[in-house]
Amino acid sequence: MAELGVAIVGAGRWAGRAHLPGWLRDPRARVVGVYDLDPERARALSARAPGCRVYSSEAELLADSAVQVVDVVTWGPAHFQSAIAGLESGRHVLCEKPVHREWTRTRDAGEKARSLGLRTKVGFTFRFSPAMMRMRELIDEGYVGRPLVFNGFEQNSQFLDPLTPIRAGEGDPAGGAEIQVSSLEGYGAPIIDLALWFLGAELVEVVGQLANLIPERLVPGSAVPVRLPIDDADAFLCRFANGAIGTIQSSYVTVGNYPGLEARLYGTEGALICRLVEEEGVCERLYGARRDQVEFRPLEIPERLYPPGGGPTEPWDSAFYANLIAAFTSEIQDPGLPAQADFLAAARVQEVINAVELSHRRHAWVQLPLEG
Ligand SMILES: NC(=O)c1ccc[n+]([C@@H]2O[C@H](COP(=O)([O-])OP(=O)(O)OC[C@H]3O[C@@H](n4cnc5c(N)ncnc54)[C@H](O)[C@@H]3O)[C@@H](O)[C@H]2O)c1
Structure with a gap:
């Protein structure tokens, strides 16, 4: 089966400690690119994944046909927008919690994913x-x-x-x-x-x-x-x-x-x-x-x-x-x-x-x- 292409949005502490190491450990997946508002952080994280590129915008990330999974590790209020953009572009989405502070918005996003045949996961680590x-x-x-x-x-x-x-x-x-x-x-x-x-x-x-x-x-x-x-x-x-x-x-x-x-x-x-x-x-x-x-x-x-x-x-x-x-x-x-x-x-x-x-x-x- 072809490797899953993963793009990470948000290259801070938790992306470096948990998300990237997790993807690097899974031979079925490959991190193909990283985007962060802070390009230095994106560069530092991408340097840890062979062949990984740095995007200059989220739109560039979403336009990359190598991406099948969007992994959102930004911070609370920014999660939802990136998660929805990922789903609407046809990508499976892993998102840190909360997806949205209102439960109905999270539910609607979950239903949207199901109707599109896409998988979602939330960072319920434990x-x-x-x-x-x-x-x-x-x-x-x-x-x-x-x-x-x-x-x-x-x-x-x-x-x-x-x-x-x-x-x-x-x-x-x-x-x-x-x-x-x-x-x-x-x-x-x-x-x-x-x-x-x-x-x-x-x-x-x-x-x-x-x-x-x-x-x-x-x-x-x-x-x-x-x-x-x-x-x-x-x-x-x-x-x-x-x-x-x-x-x-x-x-x-x-x-x-x-x-x-x-x-x-x-x-x-x-x-x-x-x-x-x-x-x-x-x-x-x-x-x-x-x-x-x-x-x-x-x-x-x-x-x-x-x-x-x-x-x-x-x-x-x-x-x-x-x-x-x-x-x-x-x-x-x-x-x-x-x-x-x-x-x-x-x-x-x-x-x-x-x-x-x-x-x-x-x-x-x-x-x-x-x-x-
Ligand atoms: N599941 C867990 O057990 C667990 C543990 C720790 C942190 N977290 C979650 O992980 C997320 C990240 O936490 P952190 O400690 O790495 O924070 P952090 O501040 O170190 O990193 C967040 C990064 O996201 C970037 N960012 C913010 N908004 C953005 C946007 N709109 N587009 C692109 N980049 C953006 C910031 O520039 C920063 O580099 C938070 O939601 C936090 O709650 C979850």
């Missing part, structure tokens, strides 16, 4: 961790029985120090009174995705709070901290359509190492806890307990779930992303494979984010599905 993949296999095999309670965390101390500059997304750095969604989207999205994936059921209601615990921060381009009312911690209670209940917390001002996820699922037959927190050089651990053996014990993560050449001590970003990209290439090449973490899955996650934000503003439970 679904592709070998330990989380194993957890899903065990759930499918009946290890936990009927799911009863889910607890999820995504948290670390990335922005505990107010002198670490943070981009405010579409928030108002000049000090609007209303708190803006931030951690819930950046950190909450992947653990919400895992909750929906593990439970295999929609959420039917949520009640939650957004908090702004470090009120003044440095933002890019400012020499002194400014008032920045963003959610740097949030938590919500939820109920799933199958009757299970859950709690989810996300924060980037909570002491702890990266990436900082923990997913716990308790059921009628057993329980599973997956921790993606780098400790003593290992970034993922899976524990299980059964109703007749209630002490949690470490469970093996099979070698077959690691990307080629990978293992338990490989850095999480390159290891998990290599799996994500390999899954995307497989889905593009085999129309029979089910979509994993596509734009429609991202729309369900975004709907939950939008519902939790609404719950915070109304100070009340919010039912799903949302209107729209």
Whole structure:
């Protein structure tokens, strides 16, 4: 089968640490070009991929007939436009989260892709961790029985120090009174995705709070901290359509190492806890307990779930992303494979984010599905 030609839009930190290494590791794909608003960054990234060109505009990228996949790694507000342009030009699209802050726009993009016969994928990195993949296999095999309670965390101390500059997304750095969604989207999205994936059921209601615990921060381009009312911690209670209940917390001002996820699922037959927190050089651990053996014990993560050449001590970003990209290439090449973490899955996650934000503003439970 011919190699898939991939063009990367956005040549910053995450493109260099996760996306490009993932594509370089997949022999079925080749990175044919890079575009960034900053040509120096595009040049530096393209130099790492043999035969890769640098585009001077996104239009030039879209006009390149060697491109079958557009990989969008820019930043929040810019994702949607590039993703839609990719789809409308007939390309499969990998896009960082959020595709769009409004769940209906993400859903519409997902439906557009399906109607055009194109594949999409969103950067839900942690679904592709070998330990989380194993957890899903065990759930499918009946290890936990009927799911009863889910607890999820995504948290670390990335922005505990107010002198670490943070981009405010579409928030108002000049000090609007209303708190803006931030951690819930950046950190909450992947653990919400895992909750929906593990439970295999929609959420039917949520009640939650957004908090702004470090009120003044440095933002890019400012020499002194400014008032920045963003959610740097949030938590919500939820109920799933199958009757299970859950709690989810996300924060980037909570002491702890990266990436900082923990997913716990308790059921009628057993329980599973997956921790993606780098400790003593290992970034993922899976524990299980059964109703007749209630002490949690470490469970093996099979070698077959690691990307080629990978293992338990490989850095999480390159290891998990290599799996994500390999899954995307497989889905593009085999129309029979089910979509994993596509734009429609991202729309369900975004709907939950939008519902939790609404719950915070109304100070009340919010039912799903949302209107729209
Ligand atoms: N899935 C994950 O686990 C994960 C982890 C880290 C970052 N991310 C996401 O990856 C994205 C990139 O993050 P980063 O840390 O690399 O940021 P970054 O600022 O280092 O890189 C972004 C790059 O995009 C370029 N850019 C911005 N708008 C553009 C546009 N319209 N056209 C072309 N280029 C444009 C910028 O010039 C910059 O080089 C963000 O959306 C971030 O949330 C995801």
